[in-house]
Amino acid sequence: MDFKQYIAARVRADLPQEEIASLLALPPDTAMGDFALPCFKLAKTLRKAPALIAQELAASYPTDEIVVEASAVNGYVNFRIDRAFWAERTLACIFAERERYGSSDEGQGRTVCIDYSSVNIAKPFHIGHLSTTVLGSALYKLHQFLGYRPVGINHLGDYGTQFGKLISAYKRWGNREEIEKGGLRALNALYVRFHEEAEKDPSLEDEARAFFKKIEDRDEESVALFHWFKDLTLQDVGRIYEMLDVHFDSWAGESFYIDKIGPVVDELREKGLLVESEGAQVVDLEAYGMPPCIILRSDGASLYHTRDLAAAVYRKETYDFYKCLYVVAYQQNLHFRQLFKVLELMGKDWAKDLIHVAYGMVSLEDGSMSTRKGKVVYLEDVIDKCVEKALAVIAEKNPALENKQEIAKTVGVGAVIFGALYNNKIKDITFSYDKVLNFEGETSCYVQYTCARANSVLQKGGRARATKAEAICPQEFEVIKQLAEFPATVHDALEKYEPCFVARYAVDLAQKYNKFYFDCSILNAEEKTRQFRLALTEATLITLKNALGLLGIGVPEKM
RNA sequence: GUGUCCGUAGCGCAAUUGGAUAGAGUGACAGCCUCCGACGCUGUAGGUUCCGGGUUCGAUUCCCGGCGGGCACACCA
Numbered sequence: 001m002d003f004k005q006y007i008a009a010r011v012r013a014d015l016p017q018e019e020i021a022s023l024l025a026l027p028p029d030t031a032m033g034d035f036a037l038p039c040f041k042l043a044k045t046l047r048k049a050p051a052l053i054a055q056e057l058a059a060s061y062p063t064d065e066i067v068v069e070a071s072a073v074n075g076y077v078n079f080r081i082d083r084a085f086w087a088e089r090t091l092a093c094i095f096a097e098r099e100r101y102g103s104s105d106e107g108q109g110r111t112v113c114i115d116y117s118s119v120n121i122a123k124p125f126h127i128g129h130l131s132t133t134v135l136g137s138a139l140y141k142l143h144q145f146l147g148y149r150p151v152g153i154n155h156l157g158d159y160g161t162q163f164g165k166l167i168s169a170y171k172r173w174g175n176r177e178e179i180e181k182g183g184l185r186a187l188n189a190l191y192v193r194f195h196e197e198a199e200k201d202p203s204l205e206d207e208a209r210a211f212f213k214k215i216e217d218r219d220e221e222s223v224a225l226f227h228w229f230k231d232l233t234l235q236d237v238g239r240i241y242e243m244l245d246v247h248f249d250s251w252a253g254e255s256f257y258i259d260k261i262g263p264v265v266d267e268l269r270e271k272g273l274l275v276e277s278e279g280a281q282v283v284d285l286e287a288y289g290m291p292p293c294i295i296l297r298s299d300g301a302s303l304y305h306t307r308d309l310a311a312a313v314y315r316k317e318t319y320d321f322y323k324c325l326y327v328v329a330y331q332q333n334l335h336f337r338q339l340f341k342v343l344e345l346m347g348k349d350w351a352k353d354l355i356h357v358a359y360g361m362v363s364l365e366d367g368s369m370s371t372r373k374g375k376v377v378y379l380e381d382v383i384d385k386c387v388e389k390a391l392a393v394i395a396e397k398n399p400a401l402e403n404k405q406e407i408a409k410t411v412g413v414g415a416v417i418f419g420a421l422y423n424n425k426i427k428d429i430t431f432s433y434d435k436v437l438n439f440e441g442e443t444s445c446y447v448q449y450t451c452a453r454a455n456s457v458l459q460k461g462g463r464a465r466a467t468k469a470e471a472i473c474p475q476e477f478e479v480i481k482q483l484a485e486f487p488a489t490v491h492d493a494l495e496k497y498e499p500c501f502v503a504r505y506a507v508d509l510a511q512k513y514n515k516f517y518f519d520c521s522i523l524n525a526e527e528k529t530r531q532f533r534l535a536l537t538e539a540t541l542i543t544l545k546n547a548l549g550l551l552g553i554g555v556p557e558k559m
Numbered sequence: 560g561u562g563u564c565c566g567u568a569g570c571g572c573a574a575u576u577g578g579a580u581a582g583a584g585u586g587a588c589a590g591c592c593u594c595c596g597a598c599g600c601u602g603u604a605g606g607u608u609c610c611g612g613g614u615u616c617g618a619u620u621c622c623c624g625g626c627g628g629g630c631a632c633a634c635c636a
Contacts, residue, residue, distance in 0.1 A: 028579055038578055040616050050616070074579065075616080120636080157636065254636090280634050289562075290632090297634045304636050333563065334631050358564090361630080393598065411598090423572060426564075428629065435571080439598060441584045442572090449598050456596055485575090492575075504573070504583095511583075514599065523595045559598080 001089055003067075007035055007079050010062055015042070030478070033071070033078030040075060050075035083472040083480070087532075090484040091467035094539040102486045102546050107148030110322035113315050114140050114150055117246065118253075118328075120157035121233045122166050122191065124184040125240045126376040127431050128362050128369055134420045134552065135359055136327040137246040138499035141550045146494055151319055155311065156253025158230055162191070164212030167225050168204060169194040184236045185378075187229065192374040240379060243413055245552040252311075260310040261302050265295060273345055283342050293338040308339050316350055323353045325497070330358035330426065357497045359425035365432055377431060379416075387412030389437050390445075394559065407556045411445055414553040418444030421551055422503045442507045444553050447544055450510040452559045453517065454541040458534065461523050465535035469528070475516040479536055482509045486543050490550070499551060506547040513540045 008020035020037065027036040039053040046053055054072035061070035061077070069080035094101045116136020119129060136152070143150040169190040170179070179186050198204040214222040234251075241247070265281075268274045273283045279298030285291065295306050315324055326336060336356035343351040363369065369376050391408035394401055401407065419436050420429070439445035472480070486505065493501035522533040545555045 025578065026575070028581095032579085036579080038617090040578085043616075076579070160636070162635090278633070282633075292633065294634050299634085301634085303634065307636095329630090330564070331630060332636085335636090337563095360565095390598095397598065398596085427572080428565085430571090438585080443584090443598090445598060446584095449596080453596050453599080460595065488575085496576095500573095501575095507583085517595080518600050521595070558596090 003035060003079075003081055003086075007037075007067060010067070011037065011057060011077075012060065027076075027078055030474070030481075032073065033069070034081045034481070035079045037077040037079070038075065039077065083477050084469055086484065087469060087472055087476070087480045087536075088467050090480055091535050091539050094483065094542055095465075095467065095535075098542055099546060099549075101542060102490045103145045103147070104487065104491070105147035106491070107143060107146045109147065109149055111149045111151060111319050112143050113153055113319055113321045113324040114143070114327065115153045115155050115325065116140075116327035117241075117248070118153075118155040118157065119233065119237050121163070121253075122184065122187050122229045123233075123371050124188055124376070125237050125379045126369065126371070127379055127382060128376075130379055130416070130420050131359050131362065131425070131429070132327045132329070133241075133246055134244065134417050135357070135425055135499060136325075137244065138421060138502070138551050139325065139327065139357070139494070139497060140247075141552065142490065142494045142499065142502075145490065145550060148322075151250065151321070152248040153250045153252065153315075154248040156230075156251060156255075159254035159258065159307070161208060161212050163215060163226055163229070164208035164210065165194045165198075165204075166191055166229060167211040167215075167222055168208045170225065179232070184232060187232065188371065188374070192372060195372045240383075243383060243409075244417060245554075252314075254307050257307045257310040257314065258302075260314055261306050264310045264313055265306065267346065268295060268342075271346060273342070283345065285338060285341055288341055290334065290338055290341065293342050304335070305339060305342075308335075309342065312339070312343060312354065313348075316348070321350075321353065323355060325355050325357050327357045327359070329361055331361065332356075333358060355497075357425070360428040362429045362431055365430055382433075382436060383413055383416055385412075385433065386415045386436060389439070390415070393439065398559065401558060407559050410554040410556050411439070411448060411559060414444040414448060414548070415439060417551055417553050418503060421499045424500055425498060444503075444506075444548065444551075447506045447510045447548060448553075448555055448559060450513055451541055451544050451555045452557070454513070454537045454544075455557050457517075457522055457537050458541070461530070461534045461537075465538060466528065466531035467535055469532040473520060475512075475519045476533070476536060478512045479509070479516050479540060482512050483539055483543055486547070493550075502547050502550050506544055509540060509544060509547070513537075 004021045004024045005017070007024060008017045011020050023037055023041065025036050025038065027033050037054075037057070039050040039057065042053050043050045051072070051074065054075050054077045058070045058072040058077045061067070061079075063070060066082055066085055067079050068082045071078050097103070114136055116139070117129065117133040119125065140150045140152050166187070173193060174190050182189070194204065194208070211222055215226050265274070268283065274281050274295060275284055276282075277284075277292060280294050281296035282292035282294050285293055293305055294303055295309075297303060312324070315321060328336070333356065340351050340354050340356075343354070364375070364377065387408050390411040391404060394404050394408055415436055422442065423429075469476075489501055489505045493499055516536070520533065522530065522537060524530075525533055548555055
């Protein structure tokens with residue numbers, strides 16, 4: 001229940017409820033109260049000193065069985081909620097909703113397109129792709145949880161000169177068995193070699209362009225090679241997506257939009273937006289403080305912008321989205337500002353519904369990555385090492401455990417996902433094995449361990465439970481308050497496109513539960529208390545599972 | 560150079576959108592398994608929130624100016 005609204009409605013009849021509710025904050029210390037009303041803004045309208053207002057409001061507030069106390073301190077009114085009431089409401093809600101606890105129907109079935117991961121064909125999945133993939137996937141799950149209809153789109157990078165380079169390299173130095181055996185990494189080795197050789201012999205670049213032209217002209221051999229490379233890539237990334245629990249509804253990539261570019265270019269021309277500049281066709285954006293947006297190169301070829309324009313129009317026509325998110329690194333801030341502005345100038349009123357969800361970049365400790373130079377850390381290697389580490393820890397601490405391999409996978413993969421989602425998305429990340437392989441402290445492993453501990457308690461304590469308690473101790477109350485906070489956290493995470501809110505929430509809840517666990521005996525408590533504490537334990541487990549689930553992280557029963 | 564984002568404890572980060580005494584983690588040091596899972600818990604030390612102005616009852620948060628860094632800036636994506 002919404003205590004802010006409840007309090008605001010009763011503060012004073014002549015003060016607008018909405019304003020009071022928005023002013024209500026949380027006191028820095030629960031000893032002071034559960035909600036606080038700062039009276040400084042009211043001082044202006046009421047023409048009285050804040051401290052005096054606080055005293056009057058506290059004195060006149062009608063306390064009841066829900067809000068049991070209102071006291072004035074330094075210009076704040078602190079309200080205290082009845083703990084047993086709060087606990088009963090919260091636990092009952094969690095047990096009624098279970099794996100749906102925290103969800104809502106606020107999305108009203110509205111469609112939200114989410115463009116994420118968007119891998120390039122023929123390039124192995126490396127840690128640079130991790131953020132967009134897990135961020136996008138978490139946003140997908142969040143939207144689903146809150147009643148939207150998400151459409152996950154993997155906008156494949158399956159068009160461009162790089163495929164000419166690849167074919168050139170394959171025909172010069174590659175062979176079928178080698179690629180079939182070595183997969184994407186072998187293919188990428190050819191790509192790296194191409195760039196090395198092209199440094200010495202620039203004519204290779206022309207050869208590559210010629211091969212790309214052959215693909216466009218539907219040359220049988222070139223197209224067959226292109227499809228083979230594409231299939232290899234999809235197989236390879238498919239394995240990764242499965243491990244990460246990531247899914248897509250559409251794989252329409254750049255090549256899909258080639259025949260949809262013409263109409264968009266025509267429309268730009270008809271609307272008088274296209275001008276010639278240095279031989280290229282551009283939309284002038286100087287009035288908006290941006291460099292021109294190039295639509296057609298001087299040789300007539302389309303560009304990234306052109307394809308994205310066509311894709312945006314297609315998505316609007318196909319899905320009639322309420323919003324369309326682009327989960328792409330902040331490197332491309334200007335690109336999206338230009339893209340959205342051009343659509344706006346075209347008169348698309350839905351341009352305002354396009355959102356660039358920008359996130360920070362990943363680099364290595366010794367500098368940035370480079371696929372061309374082969375200087376990359378492959379995601380599959382990272383996952384393998386994390387799973388290995390998890391397996392080693394289990395072997396050491398819980399050797400009798402069954403299904404070691406499967407549990408190690410859940411823990412190891414969780415560590416990879418969690419590491420990418422724990423901080424604000426705008427932060428840059430310097431990748432290091434030391435960090436991802438550390439399973440202590442604020443990590444998914446910590447949360448999973450807390451779940452395993454809760455599971456163990458529940459197994460020994462039996463299924464009976466009670467949502468009511470006569471007296472609630474501070475440690476129990478901290479857990480209750482945190483549990484009650486989950487739906488609001490999920491809402492905020494979606495509103496700000498910040499899955500890290502959910503990740504941090506899970507750690508906070510686990511910390512509060514562990515504090516409670518150490519200070520309060522559950523199984524040896526007096527019967528009524530014992531039943532209540534078992535309920536608290538189960539509610540915590542349900543909520544932690546829901547939180548990690550939204551991030552794509554599983555929770556083993558034991559570990 | 561222009562635009563944009565960022566700067567918080569030794570380190571990597573939080574801070575409920577402007578609220579009361581800036582918080583956890585990690586690393587360091589000191590403790591806790593003959594009590595429900597020690598992948599855990601408790602305690603100590605660690606801060607001029609980059610600097611200088613301004614707005615405000617109140618600024619880590621908003622505005623202006625510096626300093627430092629990331630990114631982008633015409634035919635790559």
